[in-house]
Amino acid sequence: MKIAVIGGAGVRTPLLVGGLTGSDLPIDQIALYDVDRTRLAAIGAVAERMAAKGRVTLCDSVAECVAWADVVFTSIRVGGIAQRIHDEAVAQRHGIVGQETVGPAGFAMAMRTIPPMVRYAREIAEAAPRAWIINFTNPVGIVTEAMRTVSDRVIGICDTPTELFEEVARLLGLASETCSFDYFGLNHLGWLREVYSNGEPQLHRLWSDTERLLKVYKVPLFDTASLKDLKLLPTEYVYYYDQPTRAFDNVRRAGQSRGQVIEELTRALFEALADPGVDAVACYKSYLWSRSASYMQIESGSDAPSAPSPSTGLSGYDRIALGVLRAIHFNANTVIPLSVANGGNIACLRAGDVVEVPCVVNANGALPLHVGRVPDRIVPLLTRVKEYERLTVRAALNPSSDAAREALEHNPLVPDADTADRLVADLSPLW
Numbered sequence: 001m002k003i004a005v006i007g008g009a010g011v012r013t014p015l016l017v018g019g020l021t022g023s024d025l026p027i028d029q030i031a032l033y034d035v036d037r038t039r040l041a042a043i044g045a046v047a048e049r050m051a052a053k054g055r056v057t058l059c060d061s062v063a064e065c066v067a068w069a070d071v072v073f074t075s076i077r078v079g080g081i082a083q084r085i086h087d088e089a090v091a092q093r094h095g096i097v098g099q100e101t102v103g104p105a106g107f108a109m110a111m112r113t114i115p116p117m118v119r120y121a122r123e124i125a126e127a128a129p130r131a132w133i134i135n136f137t138n139p140v141g142i143v144t145e146a147m148r149t150v151s152d153r154v155i156g157i158c159d160t161p162t163e164l165f166e167e168v169a170r171l172l173g174l175a176s177e178t179c180s181f182d183y184f185g186l187n188h189l190g191w192l193r194e195v196y197s198n199g200e201p202q203l204h205r206l207w208s209d210t211e212r213l214l215k216v217y218k219v220p221l222f223d224t225a226s227l228k229d230l231k232l233l234p235t236e237y238v239y240y241y242d243q244p245t246r247a248f249d250n251v252r253r254a255g256q257s258r259g260q261v262i263e264e265l266t267r268a269l270f271e272a273l274a275d276p277g278v279d280a281v282a283c284y285k286s287y288l289w290s291r292s293a294s295y296m297q298i299e300s301g302s303d304a305p306s307a308p309s310p311s312t313g314l315s316g317y318d319r320i321a322l323g324v325l326r327a328i329h330f331n332a333n334t335v336i337p338l339s340v341a342n343g344g345n346i347a348c349l350r351a352g353d354v355v356e357v358p359c360v361v362n363a364n365g366a367l368p369l370h371v372g373r374v375p376d377r378i379v380p381l382l383t384r385v386k387e388y389e390r391l392t393v394r395a396a397l398n399p400s401s402d403a404a405r406e407a408l409e410h411n412p413l414v415p416d417a418d419t420a421d422r423l424v425a426d427l428s429p430l431w
Contacts (some may be wrong), residue, residue: 001027001329004069004128006062006120007076007137008032008047009039011266011291012317014284016073018050019318025329032067036080042273046280062123069128071325074120074147075136079114081266084259088251090426096413097247098257099299101139101188102240103413104423107392110139111404111427114146114396116168121147132328132365135339136317141187144339145354146393155352155366156339157324159316160235161190164216165337168195168233171212172202180335184346184371185357187339188237189385191378193371207231219300232375236296241381244413250301258298265291276342292316327361335359338366345370348379349386384412 003020005013013032021027032047034040040058048056048170059065066072077084087105088098096103117137124133144156161183169176174197175244183196195202206213213224221239240247251257267289272278293305320336327334335358342353345368349355359366374382389409395403401424408420 001025001071002069003027003030003325004066004072004131005030005032006072006074007034008058008065009034009036009043010075010077011043011269011287012075012131013043014047014050014135014281015288015316016321017047017056017317018052019322019360020325021054022051022052023326025322025325029055029057031057031059031065031069033059033062034076039270042270046273046284046365049281050284062120063127066124066127066131069131071132071134071328072124072128073134073136073321074117076113076116077137078109078116078121081259081263083112084109084261085257085425087219088257090257090423092248092251092257093426094419094423095248095292095415096419097240097244097251097299098259099240100206100259103411104427106139107404107408107411107423108427110142110392111396111399113137113139113143115392116353117143117147118150118397121151125151125153134321134324136321140341141354141356142389142392145352146396148341148352148354149393149397152341153365155324156187156356156358157317157320157338158187159320160188160237161192161337162320163316164192164233164235165195168192168203168206169218171215172197172205174202181337182359182371183337183356183358184374185235185356185378185382186385186389188235188356189241189339189382190235190356191238191415192233192235193231193375196410203231203233206233219296219302220297221300230377232378239296239300241385241412246301247299247393250299253301254298256298258296261294261298262291266427324361324366328363328365331363333360333362335369336361336366339347340366340368343368346374346382348383353390354384360405381412384410388412 044058084100087108091098091104098105135144135156140156140158148152165181166176181198183192207228210224272283338359339354339356342349342355344351356371357371391407395407404422405424408414414420
């Protein structure tokens with residue numbers, strides 16, 4: 001089996017390589033490609049050391065990377081961390097939380113990212129037409145929807161819902177692999193409606209136990225009384241829509257954005273990796289721990305970093321990537337939450353909309369499970385964000401100031417048309 005990674009210089013690549021090659025998948029080669037050759041060499045060296053089997057190859061072109069690949073992972077960041085910092089600062093100047101996948105910064109990221117990702121999808125479809133494309137690139141739902149305009153073999157992947165499932169199961173004293181999770185939404189806008197074990201619903205045990213309910217999230221995000229009233233567990237990104245003023249104020253008080261924190265951590269990582277005497281794997285794992293521990297600390301206003309959850313072995317993306325690949329390769333019919341075409345699954349959305357729902361994954365790809373009627377209280381936010389996503393895809397594929405303004409006006413975090421106008425002026429180099 002050949003695995004290709006476009007965006008192979010990303011900091012998650014060694015983790016991905018280690019997880020995949022340490023499994024029972026018959027992997028012969030993992031090919032890495034990135035536009036940043038210097039960074040690719042450094043990350044590739046760590047990936048080689050973490051590979052349990054097969055060979056890691058660094059490629060000079062997309063064509064070389066994806067040729068004869070069985071699966072292609074896509075994980076790029078157009079403009080690098082500097083552009084993320086810029087986007088987050090623009091959002092903050094306009095009174096909106098600076099966060100890379102939601103609000104104006106998420107819009108800017110999508111506008112930059114969609115055109116090259118669609119080109120990659122087209123190149124992959126031509127060079128490896130039977131390859132599955134597993135997209136990690138943020139904002140995952142929007143980018144996946146754009147890529148599916150040229151290939152129907154694109155699946156969007158994110159660790160957010162799975163980590164919520166694992167944590168809830170742990171708090172309930174259940175083995176997650178024996179549970180069924182009723183979940184629906186969009187990427188970074190999802191809700192866990194119920195957990196079933198042996199055919200019995202389990203979330204009522206959290207609604208009646210405030211102390212355990214408080215422990216669902218690593219940092220303080222949602223009011224427990226509101227959660228009990230809603231009878232749903234939102235994924236952590238819903239926080240930005242639920243409490244936008246609090247998120248903005250916390251970033252303002254911190255005096256730095258998440259992007260700036262990541263920039264400092266990543267700079268220190270690459271400086272350390274440049275030392276020929278360093279234990280590169282230990283250094284890399286320390287970086288991952290620090291990055292994970294500080295996740296959402298600024299935006300939530302948390303006083304201290306959070307300890308990694310004890311509920312998982314492999315962490316995040318590598319774990320869900322392995323699950324998807326094993327399910328496809330072994331035709332395993334594993335249920336995994338993924339970003340796929342709606343196909344009438346969520347009635348208030350269009351058939352072609354990319355949604356994030358539990359899917360049966362096998363050799364035929366990811367087949368979405370029916371999730372039933374979405375609670376009425378969720379419909380306005382869900383449909384507005386989806387309309388924003390549709391308009392963003394359209395604006396990125398056919399860029400103009402008018403198209404960008406229309407998309408931003410539909411973003412729930414953009415308060416009015418005047419703010420959308422000013423944001424277009426600030427972000428206009430994107431088109």
